[in-house]
Amino acid sequence: MSELKMDLIDNENKKQKPDADKIAFGKHYSDHMFIMDYSTDKGWYDPRIVPYEPITLDPAAMIFHYGQTVFEGLKAYRTTTDKILLFRPEQNFKRLNLSSDRLSIPAIDEELALTYLKKLIEVEKDWVPQAEGNSLYIRPFIIATEPNLSLAPSETYQFMIILSPVGSYYKEGIHPVRIHVEDEYTRAVRGGTGKAKTAGNYAAAYKAQERATKEGYSQVLWLDGVEKKYIEEVGSMNVFFKINGEIVTPELNGSILEGITRMSIIELLKDWGIPITERKISLEELYEAYDQDKLEEAFGTGTAAVISPVGELNWGDRNMVINNREIGEMSKKLYDTLTGIQTGKVEDLYNWTVEVK
Amino acid sequence: MSELKMDLIDNENKKQKPDADKIAFGKHYSDHMFIMDYSTDKGWYDPRIVPYEPITLDPAAMIFHYGQTVFEGLKAYRTTTDKILLFRPEQNFKRLNLSSDRLSIPAIDEELALTYLKKLIEVEKDWVPQAEGNSLYIRPFIIATEPNLSLAPSETYQFMIILSPVGSYYKEGIHPVRIHVEDEYTRAVRGGTGKAKTAGNYAAAYKAQERATKEGYSQVLWLDGVEKKYIEEVGSMNVFFKINGEIVTPELNGSILEGITRMSIIELLKDWGIPITERKISLEELYEAYDQDKLEEAFGTGTAAVISPVGELNWGDRNMVINNREIGEMSKKLYDTLTGIQTGKVEDLYNWTVEVK
Numbered sequence: 001m002s003e004l005k006m007d008l009i010d011n012e013n014k015k016q017k018p019d020a021d022k023i024a025f026g027k028h029y030s031d032h033m034f035i036m037d038y039s040t041d042k043g044w045y046d047p048r049i050v051p052y053e054p055i056t057l058d059p060a061a062m063i064f065h066y067g068q069t070v071f072e073g074l075k076a077y078r079t080t081t082d083k084i085l086l087f088r089p090e091q092n093f094k095r096l097n098l099s100s101d102r103l104s105i106p107a108i109d110e111e112l113a114l115t116y117l118k119k120l121i122e123v124e125k126d127w128v129p130q131a132e133g134n135s136l137y138i139r140p141f142i143i144a145t146e147p148n149l150s151l152a153p154s155e156t157y158q159f160m161i162i163l164s165p166v167g168s169y170y171k172e173g174i175h176p177v178r179i180h181v182e183d184e185y186t187r188a189v190r191g192g193t194g195k196a197k198t199a200g201n202y203a204a205a206y207k208a209q210e211r212a213t214k215e216g217y218s219q220v221l222w223l224d225g226v227e228k229k230y231i232e233e234v235g236s237m238n239v240f241f242k243i244n245g246e247i248v249t250p251e252l253n254g255s256i257l258e259g260i261t262r263m264s265i266i267e268l269l270k271d272w273g274i275p276i277t278e279r280k281i282s283l284e285e286l287y288e289a290y291d292q293d294k295l296e297e298a299f300g301t302g303t304a305a306v307i308s309p310v311g312e313l314n315w316g317d318r319n320m321v322i323n324n325r326e327i328g329e330m331s332k333k334l335y336d337t338l339t340g341i342q343t344g345k346v347e348d349l350y351n352w353t354v355e356v357k
Numbered sequence: 358m359s360e361l362k363m364d365l366i367d368n369e370n371k372k373q374k375p376d377a378d379k380i381a382f383g384k385h386y387s388d389h390m391f392i393m394d395y396s397t398d399k400g401w402y403d404p405r406i407v408p409y410e411p412i413t414l415d416p417a418a419m420i421f422h423y424g425q426t427v428f429e430g431l432k433a434y435r436t437t438t439d440k441i442l443l444f445r446p447e448q449n450f451k452r453l454n455l456s457s458d459r460l461s462i463p464a465i466d467e468e469l470a471l472t473y474l475k476k477l478i479e480v481e482k483d484w485v486p487q488a489e490g491n492s493l494y495i496r497p498f499i500i501a502t503e504p505n506l507s508l509a510p511s512e513t514y515q516f517m518i519i520l521s522p523v524g525s526y527y528k529e530g531i532h533p534v535r536i537h538v539e540d541e542y543t544r545a546v547r548g549g550t551g552k553a554k555t556a557g558n559y560a561a562a563y564k565a566q567e568r569a570t571k572e573g574y575s576q577v578l579w580l581d582g583v584e585k586k587y588i589e590e591v592g593s594m595n596v597f598f599k600i601n602g603e604i605v606t607p608e609l610n611g612s613i614l615e616g617i618t619r620m621s622i623i624e625l626l627k628d629w630g631i632p633i634t635e636r637k638i639s640l641e642e643l644y645e646a647y648d649q650d651k652l653e654e655a656f657g658t659g660t661a662a663v664i665s666p667v668g669e670l671n672w673g674d675r676n677m678v679i680n681n682r683e684i685g686e687m688s689k690k691l692y693d694t695l696t697g698i699q700t701g702k703v704e705d706l707y708n709w710t711v712e713v714k
């Protein structure tokens with residue numbers, strides 16, 4: 001890939017950027033967006049950066065009826081020396097293609113996609129927030145656009161990237177969250193779409209989340225769909241536990257989303273020589289470890305919060321308070337290292353960051 | 358409900374209607390559509406019939422990201438005496454609300470929705486095809502429209518109804534289909550969204566369908582997501598078997614869609630005094646019945662085909678040919694009765710049809 005062929009239509013009506021301390025997640029969008037079309041005869045074509053504006057679709061467009069769509073989520077960070085860094089963006093485009101494969105959506109060229117993204121961020125560089133903890137959330141997504149009510153993959157798609165400045169996840173410092181074990185609703189199952197980042201998985205989780213919220217918890221812990229016994233994820237984060245000095249996390253099984261934060265944490269821990277095992281973890285095992293005073297830390301991992309310590313885990317009438325509702329040493333070290341690398345404060349020994357020039 | 362308050366904006370550019378024998382499913386749309394909006398403060402508001410035209414949405418509209426959407430499917434039939442009949446439409450709006458509940462979408466007023474639908478069909482009455490076997494397919498659907506990337510139910514929605522003339526499902530007469538047992542991919546699972554008619558369930562099924570098509574089968578038979586042992590559905594149809602003189606169909610369990618054709622068949626059979634049981638049916642049991650020459654008929658049921666006889670069922674290296682690949686007596690009787698009632702040729706003893714005046 002030497003030359004970049006792409007149209008750029010400038011937005012002449014620039015928006016005002018939100019105040020650094022008043023940014024609500026996912027509510028503000030930058031001045032431009034990236035779009036590229038697909039048709040079965042042309043393949044992916046006409047990549048372009050255009051003003052952020054509504055899109056127009058036939059009411060019979062397949063996205064509205066059969067859910068053929070995938071998305072990604074990553075962030076751009078501004079360093080103290082005013083560089084703009086992306087964190088392992090190639091992994092997001094790789095995962096996008098894996099998701100697309102599950103949803104019968106044609107693959108994109110991952111390298112080109114990254115080039116388009118970098119160009120978009122270059123155009124929108126003033127939208128990458130300055131303030132500590134703030135960042136620019138990046139949402140690539142693909143939707144099926146063919147107007148057709150037949151149950152079959154669409155013949156046309158649109159790939160888009162939109163950008164949204166977001167505030168710090170931890171405005172008042174990291175505070176461990178209360179989690180509720182969900183044993184009725186199922187997020188994903190073997191043979192289903194759990195591994196794919198596709199729209200249908202998310203709205204399906206609202207009922208459980210609503211109940212948890214009502215009962216005073218901030219997220220749900222999902223169990224496997226088959227036996228309702230093994231731990232899968234926490235909200236839309238992967239999950240780790242420190243048990244008796246060892247770190248464990250549920251093994252990838254097709255229904256768990258393969259988080260890039262998860263992957264990075266495993267690589268860090270291995271590099272640090274800390275025992276980390278990916279395996280099945282039953283809820284029962286966790287409660288036993290707790291009863292024996294061996295459960296030392298628990299934390300969720302994902303792009304939004306990076307690390308979200310679990311302070312309390314509730315399963316019916318069995319409640320556990322983890323590490324005295326304080327952030328654990330390991331959670332803290334991982335958080336500092338990852339956010340440090342992401343924002344250029346900690347040396348990136350792993351070549352994880354990609355600078356947007 | 359006495360007075361109907363609704364705007365009607367006439368479409369002055371009427372389309373040409375497709376030739377009766379050249380109608381492709383889901384490719385032609387009528388001149389008008391129904392729309393109604395929702396916001397948390399106003400509730401459902403501004404019901405209107407407008408020209409069929411593209412809709413405009415923010416790229417951050419929640420439908421594109423988190424799949425909060427539900428739909429329905431039913432048909433309007435023209436009788437030989439030129440009446441227009443709907444088949445149990447109140448059941449579709451009831452199911453729409455059940456689906457909405459699962460997806461955290463606000464309920465609509467079912468009675469009003471039916472009134473809107475009738476008004477729309479009245480406006481579009483010339484779009485209800487004349488030709489034997491043809492009908493007007495009706496697609497009500499709701500999409501989440503709020504531009505927001507937060508993982509939470511949308512605060513705004515759009516409810517729409519679009520209409521599409523469709524040809525006969527059986528242009529060359531009813532011919533039994535070849536079905537492939539899917540034992541890798543899962544359509545739905547306990548605690549999931551299988552019971553809801555929501556977009557995400559459908560694209561998730563394409564991979565299995567693609568494989569079946571490639572191997573020469575026309576649909577897949579879905580097994581339960583937990584044990585991969587019990588029969589759930591066939592493609593996007595419910596399924597019935599006639600074993601040793603008795604009719605059986607998988608019992609409703611939360612992951613099976615509660616088909617209106619299914620419900621009607623059960624009512625018909627009960628009325629006819631024919632033994633019908635809703636229960637778990639394992640694939641193993643079915644093959645045993647087959648080996649003992651007791652499997653007499655198998656058929657899928659749904660709005661599209663009404664009855665779709667299964668001529669062959671393939672499960673790895675176990676293949677069965679049912680009723681000599683011919684339509685069974687019971688399948689035929691059910692098909693004739695249901696389509697007869699739907700098209701006004703058979704007396705509607707059950708008050709299932711609703712006339713659009």
Ligand SMILES: Cc1ncc(COP(=O)(O)O)c(C=O)c1O
Nearest residue numbers: 236237238257259260261302303
């Ligand atoms: C269901 C789910 N699990 C886990 C994650 C974490 O993945 P990542 O670390 O790539 O953000 C995400 C994405 O944010 C997710 O949607």
Ligand SMILES: Cc1ncc(COP(=O)(O)O)c(C=O)c1O
Nearest residue numbers: 593594595614616617618659660
């Ligand atoms: C998954 C699924 N199963 C079964 C059916 C049959 O339902 P109905 O008889 O109401 O058309 C449908 C809808 O067509 C469906 O989508």
